[in-house]
Amino acid sequence: MPRDSAEVQVRPGVESDLEALTDIYNHYVRETAITFDTVAFSPEERRPWLLSHPEDGPYRLMVATEADPTRNSQEPWERGPHEILGYATSSPFRAKPAYATSVEVSVYLRPDAGRRGIGTLLYKALFEALAGEDVHRAYAGIAQPNEASARLHERFGFRYVGTYREVGRKFDRYWDVSWYEKDL
Numbered sequence: 001m002p003r004d005s006a007e008v009q010v011r012p013g014v015e016s017d018l019e020a021l022t023d024i025y026n027h028y029v030r031e032t033a034i035t036f037d038t039v040a041f042s043p044e045e046r047r048p049w050l051l052s053h054p055e056d057g058p059y060r061l062m063v064a065t066e067a068d069p070t071r072n073s074q075e076p077w078e079r080g081p082h083e084i085l086g087y088a089t090s091s092p093f094r095a096k097p098a099y100a101t102s103v104e105v106s107v108y109l110r111p112d113a114g115r116r117g118i119g120t121l122l123y124k125a126l127f128e129a130l131a132g133e134d135v136h137r138a139y140a141g142i143a144q145p146n147e148a149s150a151r152l153h154e155r156f157g158f159r160y161v162g163t164y165r166e167v168g169r170k171f172d173r174y175w176d177v178s179w180y181e182k183d184l
Helices: 015-031 043-051 118-130 147-155
Strands: 008-012 061-067 082-092 102-109 137-143 159-170 173-183
Touching: 008 118, 015 043, 015 082, 015 102, 061 118, 082 118, 102 118, 118 147, 137 147, 147 173
Parallel strands: 102 137
Antiparallel strands: 008 061, 061 082, 082 102, 137 173, 159 173
8 A cells, every 4th residue: 555645656547457447446336336337347348448548638547556566465456566546537428529528537446545645646647637638627426425525526626516316226225426517
């Protein structure tokens, strides 16, 4: 686990990250209502998602890694000398052409990587990468309750714009999603 942010590097995601990124996401699919996916993915099923986030353009994938050769964990998301701690994405907000200058953003961290500033590093890199793109607004949907995510988004200038009540059903209950937006 990183002892300070100097040990964490943020870079664009690459295809060799796919298995670790899938493992991180599947944790949230299986264990939380943070995502409304209900069935875990194989890396092959997630490949189109990864490939839809190139190194340039408005749809990005930024990955946080740490290099710690002394760590000897058996967790599936920790493979190789550069352990993946999490990722941030900007994705199409909606499929219709008029939405092309809006993106939806999200951050997913390895379960043991929270509360260490990694989400902040990821969003900082993501928004720096988007600064030169033709993007007007960023949106984030946050399943409730999730105070940590709301605080992260507010630190980056997102403002609350509304809540969809009981919009998703997972784990035999309904969940609200609060929406936040940011000018870019």
